[in-house]
Amino acid sequence: MPLENIQNIVLVLSGKGGVGKSSITTQLALTLSLQGYSVGVLDIDLTGPSIPRFFGIEKAKVRQAPGGWIPVPVHDAQTLLPRARSTSKDIGALSCMSLGFILANRNDAVIWRGPKKTAMVRQFLTDVLWPKLDFLLIDTPPGTSDEHISLLETLLKQTNTPSAPRNQLAGAVVVTTPQAIAVSDVKKELNFCKKTGIRVLGVVENMSGFVCPKCAKCANLFSKGGGEAMAIEFEVPFLGRLPIDPAFSALIEEGTRPEYPKGTFDDDIELENEENKRTIEDEKALLVDKYRDCHLYQKQFNEIVKKLVADIHSRN
Numbered sequence: 001m002p003l004e005n006i007q008n009i010v011l012v013l014s015g016k017g018g019v020g021k022s023s024i025t026t027q028l029a030l031t032l033s034l035q036g037y038s039v040g041v042l043d044i045d046l047t048g049p050s051i052p053r054f055f056g057i058e059k060a061k062v063r064q065a066p067g068g069w070i071p072v073p074v075h076d077a078q079t080l081l082p083r084a085r086s087t088s089k090d091i092g093a094l095s096c097m098s099l100g101f102i103l104a105n106r107n108d109a110v111i112w113r114g115p116k117k118t119a120m121v122r123q124f125l126t127d128v129l130w131p132k133l134d135f136l137l138i139d140t141p142p143g144t145s146d147e148h149i150s151l152l153e154t155l156l157k158q159t160n161t162p163s164a165p166r167n168q169l170a171g172a173v174v175v176t177t178p179q180a181i182a183v184s185d186v187k188k189e190l191n192f193c194k195k196t197g198i199r200v201l202g203v204v205e206n207m208s209g210f211v212c213p214k215c216a217k218c219a220n221l222f223s224k225g226g227g228e229a230m231a232i233e234f235e236v237p238f239l240g241r242l243p244i245d246p247a248f249s250a251l252i253e254e255g256t257r258p259e260y261p262k263g264t265f266d267d268d269i270e271l272e273n274e275e276n277k278r279t280i281e282d283e284k285a286l287l288v289d290k291y292r293d294c295h296l297y298q299k300q301f302n303e304i305v306k307k308l309v310a311d312i313h314s315r316n
């Protein structure tokens with residue numbers, strides 16, 4: 001029973017595509033691992049498996065052992081979150097499983113009918129040889145699709161056995177952006193949780209405001225607070241919010257500490273003399289410093305993880 005090694009299973013859900021579900025999953029996994037927990041990430045977004053890329057391990061392949069697949073270890077969590085180097089705590093093991101590791105050609109479209117998707121999700125839940133894990137985070141596709149239904153069917157079957165740890169399926173983290181259109185789709189996801197009896201661990205509001213790369217101030221591009229209002233309406237915890245930040249996107253997509261995206265600073269300005277140049281360079285250094293403090297959002301993710309872990313432990 002491969003899931004027996006897992007203490008807590010957390011689903012990451014969203015009713016809408018592109019709201020940052022995989023990004024949040026990756027960062028939650030890293031934050032948990034930095035706090036010393038052993039973590040696995042299962043990517044069941046079969047048509048767009050982006051987790052391997054976000055961990056910077058997209059070239060890795062899973063190994064097949066006699067009893068099943070061995071998940072791919074994410075060795076360089078320290079380089080993904082450089083601040084980890086200064087923490088005295090041990091970093092927990094982090095490993096990952098995704099269809100992205102299995103496809104022969106990563107650019108191939110996955111055009112599968114429901115039964116094939118169902119079979120793949122089942123296989124991911126029964127044939128992966130996870131090591132002992134404190135948390136397994138499952139990144140799901142947007143909406144309530146075939147993958148969700150087979151995920152729940154298999155999970156409930158596997159975790160309701162007498163030998164399974166109690167309350168193994170801890171619940172779901174729901175990700176939204178603040179605009180009304182996203183919130184209305186994500187509300188459907190909350191209703192899905194209600195109907196299927198999945199506990200909602202909380203809502204994360206992503207892309208809440210935009211951090212200006214010039215002055216590091218935050219402007220509310222898509223409005224703000226939609227996710228929080230939704231959490232209040234559904235009487236579920238609000239876990240926190242993250243702004244749109246080009247450096248966050250670079251961090252996520254490249255899986256390493258980002259170079260600031262081209263055009264972030266006025267590098268192309270023709271400098272007339274050395275004095276002028278020094279002033280601009282100094283200014284740039286100041287901005288980079290200021291920006292660096294917030295671009296990994298370590299504080300926000302620590303807060304989110306603190307609330308999650310406290311909630312899960314209080315109910316176990």
Ligand SMILES: Nc1ncnc2c1ncn2[C@@H]1O[C@H](COP(=O)(O)OP(=O)(O)OP(=O)(O)O)[C@@H](O)[C@H]1O
Pocket residue numbers: 014016017018019020021022023024045048050140141142206207242243244245246248249250252253
């Ligand atoms: N707070 C943020 N600031 C800037 N860019 C972000 C932020 N959150 C996510 N992104 C970027 O938005 C894009 C979509 O994010 P992601 O793939 O995590 O979304 P998703 O909800 O998992 O998408 P899908 O519906 O395809 O599964 C990515 O390019 C990611 O880097």
